[in-house]
Amino acid sequence: MRPWAFPIALQPGTSREPVFQQIAQAIRGDIRRGRLRPGDALPGSRSLAQTLAVHRNTVLAAYRELAAEGWTEAEARTTCVARDLPEAPPAPARVECGLGYALEPPPPGPARPNLRAQTPRPLDFGGGLPDLRLVPTDLLARAYRRALELPGLLGYGDPRGEPRLRAALVRMLSGMRGLAAAEDCLMVTGGSQGALDLVARTILRPGDRVAVEDPGYPAAWATLRAAGAELVPVPVDEVGLQVEALTARLQEGRVRAVYLTPHHQFPTTVTMSAPRRLRLLELARQNRVAILEDDYDNEFHFEGRPVLPLAGDDPGGVVIYLGTLSKILAPGLRIGFVSGPRALVDALAARRATTDGQGDHALQRAVAELLEDGLLQRHARKMRRIYLSRRNALSEAVQRHLGGIATFDLPPGGMSLWLSVDPSLDMEAWADRAQRAGVAVYTGRRFDFHGRPRPNLRLGFSALGETELEEAVRRLALALPR
Numbered sequence: 001m002r003p004w005a006f007p008i009a010l011q012p013g014t015s016r017e018p019v020f021q022q023i024a025q026a027i028r029g030d031i032r033r034g035r036l037r038p039g040d041a042l043p044g045s046r047s048l049a050q051t052l053a054v055h056r057n058t059v060l061a062a063y064r065e066l067a068a069e070g071w072t073e074a075e076a077r078t079t080c081v082a083r084d085l086p087e088a089p090p091a092p093a094r095v096e097c098g099l100g101y102a103l104e105p106p107p108p109g110p111a112r113p114n115l116r117a118q119t120p121r122p123l124d125f126g127g128g129l130p131d132l133r134l135v136p137t138d139l140l141a142r143a144y145r146r147a148l149e150l151p152g153l154l155g156y157g158d159p160r161g162e163p164r165l166r167a168a169l170v171r172m173l174s175g176m177r178g179l180a181a182a183e184d185c186l187m188v189t190g191g192s193q194g195a196l197d198l199v200a201r202t203i204l205r206p207g208d209r210v211a212v213e214d215p216g217y218p219a220a221w222a223t224l225r226a227a228g229a230e231l232v233p234v235p236v237d238e239v240g241l242q243v244e245a246l247t248a249r250l251q252e253g254r255v256r257a258v259y260l261t262p263h264h265q266f267p268t269t270v271t272m273s274a275p276r277r278l279r280l281l282e283l284a285r286q287n288r289v290a291i292l293e294d295d296y297d298n299e300f301h302f303e304g305r306p307v308l309p310l311a312g313d314d315p316g317g318v319v320i321y322l323g324t325l326s327k328i329l330a331p332g333l334r335i336g337f338v339s340g341p342r343a344l345v346d347a348l349a350a351r352r353a354t355t356d357g358q359g360d361h362a363l364q365r366a367v368a369e370l371l372e373d374g375l376l377q378r379h380a381r382k383m384r385r386i387y388l389s390r391r392n393a394l395s396e397a398v399q400r401h402l403g404g405i406a407t408f409d410l411p412p413g414g415m416s417l418w419l420s421v422d423p424s425l426d427m428e429a430w431a432d433r434a435q436r437a438g439v440a441v442y443t444g445r446r447f448d449f450h451g452r453p454r455p456n457l458r459l460g461f462s463a464l465g466e467t468e469l470e471e472a473v474r475r476l477a478l479a480l481p482r
């Protein structure tokens with residue numbers, strides 16, 4: 001790390017304290033305040049003397065004094081802050097907010113476990129994550145490097161996103177998903193979560209009722225709540241959101257929007273049936289309800305006819321379509337998008353201009369290049385083949401090791417299995433025991449709108465290889481509570 005800068009004002013003629021003591025005092029003060037931490041290197045005496053315009057011997061005298069008091073120690077010809085300080089180390093700075101704001105605690109959110117921090121890394125069934133070991137980082141890095149060298153991309157740009165990426169996404173949507181989007185009706189966002197946040201804060205007023213799937217996606221609930229929405233849970237069955245139940249909720253009062261995952265419902269992975277889709281579109285048109293369609297893993301459909309997004313057949317113009325590259329590429333890149341009426345996209349862009357302004361346009365250009373060259377599409381096809389084998393491997397492992405207590409329908413798409421488990425089982429105890437055996441799983445309770453226990457387990461198969469899946473299920477079976 002760079003040695004510490006030394007912003008002290010010495011008072012050579014005015015203070016009665018000798019200059020070397022003023023220097024020692026300033027350094028002591030910085031250590032006490034926590035600005036300098038144990039192990040940090042102080043600047044060399046020559047360079048500090050130059051910075052402060054004093055004689056080098058003055059700095060050496062200050063350093064000798066600090067060392068004698070135990071504040072510093074010599075480490076490989078450098079003076080460093082002592083690891084064992086003469087006083088208790090300071091508390092980390094800026095813990096308290098002294099400005100008197102009434103800061104609300106954040107709304108209950110997704111609370112992703114920080115599995116990265118655990119060693120050894122658990123076998124994580126968390127679900128929904130692509131296999132990050134297979135991301136085409138070489139291709140991306142080369143394209144990113146080329147993009148960084150282009151003129152203009154490191155300046156401010158269009159808040160709707162880098163134009164070439166918007167054009168490439170529009171072509172991808174029409175070619176792969178049957179969506180007739182237009183470039184000025186599409187905006188690139190910080191993941192689909194960023195898209196949902198922008199949309200929610202743009203179209204909702206505090207107290208607006210928004211229908212959501214139950215079980216569903218807690219991260220989206222948190223975003224909608226943060227925009228002031230009052231959430232109305234609507235049950236899901238084996239053909240998706242129960243539109244009859246939504247109709248009943250509409251009769252109780254205005255519902256401004258419905259957020260749903262019709263392609264592979266999160267977390268159950270069921271696909272919404274065609275009759276339900278038509279009824280939902282008609283209901284939304286008649287009642288002026290915005291449909292927030294989250295199509296997060298469209299490419300990973302393995303069997304049966306591809307199902308078109310709701311946005312592909314939306315004569316009423318009520319669907320706002322949210323997409324992401326988190327599944328076909330990587331979530332850490334934070335590239336998502338929203339497609340909707342032009343006036344809405346303009347309003348979203350105006351709002352974005354008041355926050356972070358835009359995303360990383362160089363990265364977006366790099367991804368555009370991968371799409372233009374068909375490389376991302378090829379990667380998605382490859383991953384679909386891999387995930388299909390993993391789905392089959394997981395399904396066989398579950399039948400082998402958990403056949404007596406868990407059943408499931410083989411999902412035609414998606415990235416996880418949704419198990420129905422013997423209801424007499426204590427799911428949370430099972431998950432705890434599994435965690436101790438190095439396997440991370442999510443139980444049904446996590447996706448229940450009211451946080452009630454549900455006899456379900458969501459097992460993601462995309463981030464683990466086939467041998468890892470077998471091993472994880474074996475350990476899961478051994479962790480069953482007796």
Ligand SMILES: Cc1ncc(COP(=O)(O)O)c(C=O)c1O
Pocket residue numbers: 128129190191192193194217261266294296323324325326331335336
């Ligand atoms: C239902 C659902 N929507 C969207 C996403 C993707 O979110 P983002 O694009 O913000 O990474 C996920 C990822 O976990 C998801 O499960």
